[in-house]
Amino acid sequence: MVQLKINEELCIGCGDCAADCVHKIIELSDGIPFIISGGENNCLQCQHCLAVCPTGALSIMGLDPQDSLQLPADVPSSIQMENLIKSRRSTRQYRQGNVDGETLDKLLKILAYAPTGMNRQKVSLTVVNDIETMNTLRQRTYSAIQAKIDSNEPVSETQKWIIGYIKGWQDGADYIYRTAPHMIIASAPRGIGTPVADCVIALSYLELQAPSMGLGTTWCGLAKTAINEFAPELITELGIPDDHEVGYMMLFGEPTVTYHRTVQITSDRVNFPKLKKQ
Missing domain, CATH: 3.40.109.10 (NADH Oxidase)
Structure with a gap:
């Protein structure tokens, strides 16, 4: 069950949920998101709409956005x-x-x-x-x-x-x-x-x-x-x-061995193709 629910007090009508929906089954009516007729059958249940909502106004499949990890979280840096x-x-x-x-x-x-x-x-x-x-x-x-x-x-x-x-x-x-x-x-x-x-x-x-x-x-x-x-x-x-x-x-x-440095690997197995326009 998709069970899309919107907290209208929190919703700011930004439309991010509709814009990021893979199958475009979400639209806005008077600034409030809704699922189009028959759209439930095309829902991937990817939860992108829940994740992209900036105010946590959107719930789907009975999931509370407050139970999600808030981003940006303590994610590793590029060097890490x-x-x-x-x-x-x-x-x-x-x-x-x-x-x-x-x-x-x-x-x-x-x-x-x-x-x-x-x-x-x-x-x-x-x-x-x-x-x-x-x-x-x-x-x-x-x-x-x-x-x-x-x-x-x-x-x-x-x-x-x-x-x-x-x-x-x-x-x-x-x-x-x-x-x-x-x-x-x-x-x-x-x-x-x-x-x-x-x-x-x-x-x-x-x-x-x-x-x-x-x-x-x-x-x-x-x-x-x-x-x-x-x-x-x-x-x-x-x-x-x-x-x-x-x-x-x-x-x-649990390993019994500890490595103290990385190995050294180089690769030339990379291809950057150029295609002819038709």
């Missing part, structure tokens, strides 16, 4: 954002313990703000939030790989690549999951148009927020490939819906 991005590292050394539940809950609530295609907000986050479950997932993955080896059945090139990591496991090393205590799997319905992109965006937000909460992360394509190729039944057992595309998986936990 630059340092955050440059200092990002993949964590491959973790403390063997569960992340505090309050910290994890706060992190997941922040991820709800990650953007999605057409504001569909259909990304599901499957969180392995205790180390015992993570250890079971780890063991079953390597056992499935070993079972494939023992079967002497033909293997694909992708499977050959993953099989190469079994030697490390036999020697006491975990090159797939990096002994991480936790993992988060982002998935979304296949029919929404941008399921994988939406998942990757959500995990990108997690990766940037995590260090500020004392957590490290690793994008784990190895786990995604290993599970898909050798133990797909784990996807169902983890509770991921059958109609979902698994976008990506990310390891996380």
Whole structure:
């Protein structure tokens, strides 16, 4: 339900809500915003109208503008954002313990703000939030790989690549999951148009927020490939819906390693095209 409500005592008739509405379903009558006939069906529920209202006069979907964070808030400066991005590292050394539940809950609530295609907000986050479950997932993955080896059945090139990591496991090393205590799997319905992109965006937000909460992360394509190729039944057992595309998986936990400087990366992979006018 859109439930657009206007506090006429606060509304100054500026029209910012109408001007910023993506689908132009808001118009003004005598300076007061209203939704045009049939407009509710085209509402993206993006809440831009609530966010852009300078006086907090507009409520939508039953949300009170007073419950929103007031801007400008304590946002990072340009140099702080630059340092955050440059200092990002993949964590491959973790403390063997569960992340505090309050910290994890706060992190997941922040991820709800990650953007999605057409504001569909259909990304599901499957969180392995205790180390015992993570250890079971780890063991079953390597056992499935070993079972494939023992079967002497033909293997694909992708499977050959993953099989190469079994030697490390036999020697006491975990090159797939990096002994991480936790993992988060982002998935979304296949029919929404941008399921994988939406998942990757959500995990990108997690990766940037995590260090500020004392957590490290690793994008784990190895786990995604290993599970898909050798133990797909784990996807169902983890509770991921059958109609979902698994976008990506990310390891996380408290790191045991501290980095003291950024790496140095340069890139010439930038293209500035010029198009001919027709």
